[in-house]
Amino acid sequence: MDKTGSHPQDDAQGEALRAPRYTDAPERIRGLPVDHRGFPVPFFAAWIDGKPDHRVVDRARLGPAVLKDLCWICGEPLAGDRAYVMGPTSAFNRVTTEPASHWDCGCFAASACPFLTRPRMRRSHKGLEAAEVTPPGGMAEHNPGVCVVWATPAFRPTLHRDGKTRLYEIGDPTRVAWFREGRPATRAEVIEALDEVIDTYRPRVAAAGPAAAEQLARYTDRVLALAPAPP
Numbered sequence: 094m095d096k097t098g099s100h101p102q103d104d105a106q107g108e109a110l111r112a113p114r115y116t117d118a119p120e121r122i123r124g125l126p127v128d129h130r131g132f133p134v135p136f137f138a139a140w141i142d143g144k145p146d147h148r149v150v151d152r153a154r155l156g157p158a159v160l161k162d163l164c165w166i167c168g169e170p171l172a173g174d175r176a177y178v179m180g181p182t183s184a185f186n187r188v189t190t191e192p193a194s195h196w197d198c199g200c201f202a203a204s205a206c207p208f209l210t211r212p213r214m215r216r217s218h219k220g221l222e223a224a225e226v227t228p229p230g231g232m233a234e235h236n237p238g239v240c241v242v243w244a245t246p247a248f249r250p251t252l253h254r255d256g257k258t259r260l261y262e263i264g265d266p267t268r269v270a271w272f273r274e275g276r277p278a279t280r281a282e283v284i285e286a287l288d289e290v291i292d293t294y295r296p297r298v299a300a301a302g303p304a305a306a307e308q309l310a311r312y313t314d315r316v317l318a319l320a321p322a323p324p
């Protein structure tokens with residue numbers, strides 16, 4: 094049984110839950126309900142038995158977000174830069190699992206979301222065995238530590254080879270902002286994270302031949318060019 098209920102912000106009951114915690118948050122974020130810890134509850138989060146769970150995407154929100162072009166984090170119509178909050182693997186292969194957000198909403202999430210700001214925090218899946226778990230930053234089970242907010246007008250919805258998972262192929266960024274533990278990431282941290290990603294591709298590329306090696310080199314160059322400038 095799907096225990097996902099309606100969102101409190103959809104009815105008058107939700108008004109009582111609205112309370113600013115992050116006074117420097119973008120205005121759209123300050124309009125979101127907050128959970129018991131005071132964290133704003135993003136648009137995509139499912140409400141289970143009356144409580145929000147940031148780890149679970151409410152699939153009923155995916156359709157409206159895509160069809161009405163709503164911010165995945167605040168739920169308001171997108172305007173200006175379309176931004177994607179992603180891990181380093183997505184920066185490398187330019188494929189992500191989550192719809193776009195406002196640039197400032199994405200930067201806020203990268204600064205405040207516990208799963209993106211605490212690399213050593215393990216995601217608990219307790220009680221989520223039957224639920225679809227799509228944590229912020231994509232499908233990877235590990236916490237990447239470094240994440241990027243990637244603004245681009247170029248995107249193309251596609252499907253994962255499992256035939257079910259919606260993906261977005263994204264184009265050249267108009268701007269990027271790298272974060273680690275809720276603060277701007279250094280060039281060294283970004284390059285270390287990207288090196289880890291690139292290393293995971295090396296065995297497959299070595300087996301696949303020269304064309305794959307050439308592609309790996311090209312992808313490596315293009316992503317390293319987006320790392321923060323040296324101090």
Ligand SMILES: [Zn+2]
Pocket residue numbers: 121164165166167168169194195198
């Ligand atoms: Zn937003």
